[in-house]
Amino acid sequence: MNKHALITGGNSGIGYATARLFKDRGYQVTISGRNSDKLSQAAAELGVEWVVADMARLDDLKMMATRFNESGLDVLVNNAAIAAFMPIDAHTEVDYENFLNTNIRGPLALIQALMPALRKRQGCIINISSAISNNGLPNASLYAATKGAVDAFSRSLALELAPQNIRVNVISPGAIDTPIISKLGLDEKQIEAIKAHVESTIPLKRYGRADEVAQVILAQAEATYVTGAVWAVDGGVDAC
Numbered sequence: 001m002n003k004h005a006l007i008t009g010g011n012s013g014i015g016y017a018t019a020r021l022f023k024d025r026g027y028q029v030t031i032s033g034r035n036s037d038k039l040s041q042a043a044a045e046l047g048v049e050w051v052v053a054d055m056a057r058l059d060d061l062k063m064m065a066t067r068f069n070e071s072g073l074d075v076l077v078n079n080a081a082i083a084a085f086m087p088i089d090a091h092t093e094v095d096y097e098n099f100l101n102t103n104i105r106g107p108l109a110l111i112q113a114l115m116p117a118l119r120k121r122q123g124c125i126i127n128i129s130s131a132i133s134n135n136g137l138p139n140a141s142l143y144a145a146t147k148g149a150v151d152a153f154s155r156s157l158a159l160e161l162a163p164q165n166i167r168v169n170v171i172s173p174g175a176i177d178t179p180i181i182s183k184l185g186l187d188e189k190q191i192e193a194i195k196a197h198v199e200s201t202i203p204l205k206r207y208g209r210a211d212e213v214a215q216v217i218l219a220q221a222e223a224t225y226v227t228g229a230v231w232a233v234d235g236g237v238d239a240c
């Protein structure tokens with residue numbers, strides 16, 4: 001029987017590369033996202049199933065979870081997130097809502113909604129956080145707060161769900177070359193300046209690729225004696 005994997009934010013970047021790798025390895029893959037045009041195009045390219053579900057909308061998450069009631073779910077990759085560079089003075093109420101709901105409440109509520117499906121297959125959960133949890137970055141406090149929360153809730157959930165043989169782990173990417181860079185609210189010049197600075201601080205002296213993160217996500221999904229772990233995929237930044 002094929003294993004089922006659900007990858008949120010699967011139309012772009014790390015999620016897209018992960019969907020491709022899981023599909024290549026024989027998984028039955030579903031990707032989710034908030035934009036049906038982008039999703040359907042990505043799903044057609046990858047040959048996977050797709051479902052529209054906005055991580056900030058609880059009803060969407062509950063609806064998406066019902067798709068797995070019968071089949072069960074082997075792997076959830078909680079990958080979708082938003083990011084932005086914003087000084088503290090610029091945070092608005094809407095920003096707080098968007099970031100907290102999309103990056104923290106969404107992944108947790110999705111896990112909650114999928115518990116029956118995960119129990120059916122003794123599935124595993126992989127939450128994507130960020131190197132920013134341990135390495136400060138100016139003007140990124142709101143995003144950093146949400147990623148620190150992902151590390152924190154994952155460790156507690158790992159202990160809570162271990163007796164049910166449901167593993168919970170984290171992948172913590174460093175600087176990875178994906179479309180997220182163009183969504184940060186920066187102009188081209190700022191992006192180039194940040195990239196050059198960031199690259200100089202990475203021991204391997206380059207940005208990572210989405211497929212390099214996908215390989216580790218797959219390895220973590222199949223590492224049956226690993227739970228409560230945060231694996232860095234960051235070119236050595238965690239060791240600095």
Ligand SMILES: NC(=O)c1ccc[n+]([C@@H]2O[C@H](COP(=O)([O-])OP(=O)(O)OC[C@H]3O[C@@H](n4cnc5c(N)ncnc54)[C@H](OP(=O)(O)O)[C@@H]3O)[C@@H](O)[C@H]2O)c1
Nearest residue numbers: 009012013014033034054055079080081130175176178180
């Ligand atoms: N790239 C990096 O350097 C880096 C570093 C550390 C951590 N990460 C983490 O890695 C994960 C993947 O990021 P990426 O770099 O691959 O970025 P990306 O290319 O921008 O992909 C993010 C995905 O999440 C989706 N998404 C955003 N908000 C959503 C919502 N409310 N509901 C449903 N889907 C939503 C996006 O959809 P749209 O296409 O509609 O925006 C997109 O498919 C994120 O959790 C990110 O925080 C990335």
